[in-house]
Amino acid sequence: MTAGTGTAAPAGVSPAARPRVLRGDIEGxxxxxxxxxxxxxxxxxxxxxxxxxxxxxxxxxxxxxxxxxxxxxxxxxxxxxxxxxxxxxxxxxxxxxxxxxxxxxxxxxxxxxxxxxxxxxxxxxxxxxxxxxxxxxxxxxxxxxxxxxxxxxxxxxxxxxxxxxxxxxxxxxxxxxxxxxxxxxxxxxxxxxxxxxxxxxxxxxxxxxxxxxxxxxxxxxxxxxxxxxxxxxxxxxxxxxxxxxxxxxxxxxxxxxxxxxxxxxxxxxxxxxxxxxxxxxxxxxxxxxxxxxxxxxxxxxxxxxxxxxxxxxxxxxxxxxxxxxxxxxxxxxxxxxxxxxxxxxxxxxxxxxxxxxxxxxxxxxxxxxxxxxxxxxxxxxxxxxxxxxxxxxxxxTAPTFDPDVLADVPPGSGAIGLVDPASRTADELAPVADPRVVYTGSGPVHPAPEVATEDTPRAAYGAGCQVQQGATEITPDDECVFGDLDGPVSVALVGDSKALQWISALEPIAELEGWRVKVYTKSACGFVAVEAEPDCVAYNAALAERLATPGSVPDLILTSMVKYGGEELGTSLADHLRPAVEAGAEVVLLADNPAPSRAELPDEMTLYECVGAHPDDYGACSYPSGRGSGTPALTVASEQLDVPLLDLGRWVCPGGGPEPACPPVVGGVLVFRQGSHLTATYVRSLTPVLHSELVRLGVARTPLQEIEWAVAAPGRATTGER
Known part of the structure; x- marks a missing residue:
């Protein structure tokens, strides 16, 4: 704001330094x-x-x-x-x-x-x-x-x-x-x-x-x-x-x-x-x-x-x-x-x-x-x-994030400890008898709360694979490719940042399955055309056409989103996916994960701030279980297209006791990094869970007995360059 008081200058001040007398209406x-x-x-x-x-x-x-x-x-x-x-x-x-x-x-x-x-x-x-x-x-x-x-x-x-x-x-x-x-x-x-x-x-x-x-x-x-x-x-x-x-x-x-x-x-x-x-x-x-x-x-x-x-x-x-x-x-x-x-x-x-x-x-x-x-x-x-x-x-004085520290996360950390070992090769995964024994109430946390916001899919974001708001250009085919670059199976990861968070688990899965995963994600832009900004609508229209074009049709499309909505939003998602489905692509929808709101946490903090503020009692930051905000629309699209909806919510909010049922730290791993996004470390701990479920759906081929139940290493993904 340009300032001026209109007051008189002290004696001895040169005329050039004296303020002009401002109009009273302008002061008002x-x-x-x-x-x-x-x-x-x-x-x-x-x-x-x-x-x-x-x-x-x-x-x-x-x-x-x-x-x-x-x-x-x-x-x-x-x-x-x-x-x-x-x-x-x-x-x-x-x-x-x-x-x-x-x-x-x-x-x-x-x-x-x-x-x-x-x-x-x-x-x-x-x-x-x-x-x-x-x-x-x-x-x-x-x-x-x-x-x-x-x-x-x-x-x-x-x-x-x-x-x-x-x-x-x-x-x-x-x-x-x-x-x-x-x-x-x-x-x-x-x-x-x-x-x-x-x-x-x-x-x-x-x-x-x-x-x-x-x-x-x-x-x-x-x-x-x-x-x-x-x-x-x-x-x-x-x-x-x-x-x-x-x-x-x-x-x-x-x-x-x-x-x-x-x-x-x-x-x-x-x-x-x-x-x-x-x-x-x-x-x-x-x-x-x-x-x-x-x-x-x-x-x-x-x-x-x-x-x-x-x-x-x-x-x-x-x-x-x-x-x-x-x-x-x-x-x-x-x-x-x-x-x-x-x-x-x-x-x-x-x-x-x-x-x-x-x-x-x-x-x-x-x-x-x-x-x-x-x-x-x-x-x-x-x-x-x-x-x-x-x-x-x-x-x-700001804390610094060291990705190498996260490479040392114990193999059985995070969500892995929630899964009953006897169910890992069975028809359905089951939780351990009392999930609360896996909850962490104090002590070391990966990542540390003060650097939680930096625990992201760093390779994908560092390469600019998340198209920013306002942009409509789709990344070229040879960029933002992860997993097995020469793999015979093409996979498209589509949606907003809630879809991209899963790349931390998809990359190691892709390397085992021979998948060539191409990222098509855009910030704040689920794969829909309603309740979306014009740049999002334009991007999604072009992407829907790309995914249905002969020679560009992927074998598998994985998508998720955080946008809340019901039938109209779900129908829009289905309409965008349908041309690719009709062209031969398989589709698996990933349910949006449950997440806390500030109102559910002490002093309306974020979850990672709450954990940092309660070093002796992480349980003070627990929150009620619920459904991810984007899941209702994803459910509608699943029903309209008759494609599977894979919900890993119970491995984020496992329950096992009186409300609130969702712990902030599981097996020494901080669950959330920012808002509703899971930390990349927690997603890596979900890798065998996601892989097992994809095998059960028939879209992944690795025998259940060969899936390694350990926290995957941090992303080593390429972006299409050798």
Whole structure:
């Protein structure tokens, strides 16, 4: 958020360092924007669209910074990049760096060790003003499923603004240069350039929000148009000043109504930003546009009331402080009620006030820093260096994942201990008499809870075999191939990340069976066409055609998914599989495994965090047995296609005692890594179970007596290269 208080500079400060007196209506808009965000994050009912306060800030920021740049360009014929960035450094970095350092230290003390890696990354990303892209990538990363919001998630909007303001002064200089050669006025040139930028960014925002909303929310390219709308107001200020007073007042009222409607009617289910963000963006623009024609209109006087000016002056610091303190409250007191959340939010107002007067203003108005541009830039570099160093220090304390350690998991660990040895060659597998004897209540765990999220099918993910959200291209036939590369049996593994988790067991099975396993999986994309994003629908349509094309029809298709749904979803899955079945492919559906939710665990932690927090009693993290969310739809597809549904759920939640029946650690192996995903180690312990069941279904040929009941070694898979 571009900040400004409109307060007078201390005596002795050069005129260039003195702040402009801000319009009261804009200070009031700042207050509205920060209150929207603050109360929304505090969980106040009825303010479901409060997150759009950021959109209000974007328009204000575009207007204010462009006012400064254009004024300088008109006055001097150029823009001093050094002075511009020195001013930005003195204004933004004191508070931003302070909050980063404090949050990093507090997070290191409060968060589980396993989250230090993300915390350190976020501190460095926020310091460099690129953290919005870090969050955009995390939104489409299956590993981020069920992860808690970052303590620094609000810094994404600051990153968007600063990236815009790296480019915007350069564009102004380019327009000045071209204008002198083409005899084009600055206003005309900038209006043309900005108009093109706003139109292109808005169009991209609509398209990207429809195809990949998680990424679109944080991306700079989908937000530039909002800053550009504010900038355009500066170029139109002459015409706006000539508006009739009644028109101006009506425009301001309409803008405030648009913002209010956004707060009440928009919610987290609204695709954002996209076209929906036009409402608060244009509403804010309308209020700003009305100001020059009638500065003392009733709406302007209302916005300029002393309490509004006070909050508007604190808006930058308040925005910085409110989110970390509310998130730290949620981490330490997840059951905190609305009263406590509001009290903490009010405390952030005091933090913002103290930061303004003790840190921000002394640096901003320092004669020593303001007198020479180089000093301001040096201060900025030093501030960023300090917060970046703190982020790196946090990263250095993050636990590291060592795959070699997992190679030493005892052979009988994990799910293997749940299976009655006498049943291994019988018609049906049976559990041991009392599965509870296999449950692990304390002691060593593979993988360690703090690195559980990294216990993944590393070969598959490392090779990019999981197609990311937004992409539609199917991996080439010679890539992402596992098992026996020259095997006579072709197997296609299809679905989302819940399907891909089984590659840790399928690879050793494939090597024994002579299977050539080709991975066709896509993040958050079950093999369906309903309740799916456009890129998922397009990918699955192309894949369904590929799997039914002569010469590409696999001998066997294995698929699973996590998406919850009933008959419609199951029918869509069946429709996608049917052409391949009719072309001769066998199909086995793998039921979605049961999984805990945060609400079922102490303090709403993830399962691995819970295990780490209860080293002497892993049983405190047990959860009720249930059915995997994707299994109902898979059941429908199984019935419609008359193909087998293989359910290994009882080896994940074996029961054997009073509820809750699902243990977090079985035979020394941690069951879950993130959300509903099984650790790769636990899946490897399920290898003989899965292999035996595939033999019983007739799709695998190895005699039951020859299946080795031991935890398979970690993936040695190739991706098609010899």
């Amino acid at each position: 808009l700042r207050a509205i924007a920060v209150l929207m965000v603050l109360l929304y994050h505090a969980g106040v009912p009825g303010l479901s669209g409060g997150f759009a306060g950021v959109d209000v800030f974007f328009v204000i920021s575009g207007f204010l910074i462009t006012s400064q740049l254009v004024s300088e360009a008109r006055r001097t014929g150029t823009v001093s990049l050094a002075r511009f960035y020195a001013r930005r450094a003195r204004r933004l970095l004191p508070a931003a760096s302070l909050v980063l350092v404090v949050t990093a230290v507090a997070g290191w003390l409060v968060l589980p060790p396993g989250r230090r890696g993300e915390l350190g990354t976020d501190v460095v990303g926020a310091t460099l003003y690129v953290v919005n892209w870090v969050f955009a990538g995390r939104e489409v990363d299956y590993l981020a499923e069920d992860s808690a919001p970052s303590l620094l998630q609000h810094y994404w909007s600051l990153s968007v603004e600063e990236q815009f303001y790296v480019v915007w002064p350069l564009l102004i200089l380019l327009v000045l240069w071209l204008g002198r050669r083409l005899r084009l006025s600055l206003t005309s040139g900038l209006t043309l350039v900005l108009g093109l930028v706003v139109a292109a960014s808005l169009a991209w925002s609509v398209l990207a929000t429809a195809s990949s909303p998680g990424t679109a929310y944080f991306a700079t390219t989908t937000r530039v148009w909002q800053l550009g709308v504010g900038a355009l107001l500066v170029l139109l200020s002459g015409r706006l000043a000539r508006l009739p007073r009644r028109v101006a007042a009506g425009l301001a009222v309409a803008g405030l109504v648009a913002i209010a409607v956004t707060v009440v009617l928009v919610d987290r289910g609204t695709p954002w930003p996209g076209s929906a963000a036009l409402l608060p963006t244009l509403g804010t623009a309308a209020v700003i546009a009305a100001g020059p024609a009638w500065p003392s209109s009733p709406p302007a006087r209302l916005l300029g009331l002393p309490p509004m000016r006070f909050l508007g002056g604190l808006s930058y610091g308040l925005y910085l402080w409110h989110w970390p303190v509310l998130r730290l409250l949620a981490e330490t007191r997840p059951d905190a009620g609305l009263g406590l959340r509001l009290a903490v939010a009010a405390g952030s107002v005091l933090l913002a006030w103290a930061t303004l007067h003790v840190v921000e203003n002394p640096v901003r108005f320092s004669p020593v820093l303001a007198r020479r541009t180089a000093r301001g830039l040096a201060y900025g570099a030093a501030s960023m260096a300090v917060s970046a160093a703190v982020g790196v220090a946090v990263l250095q």
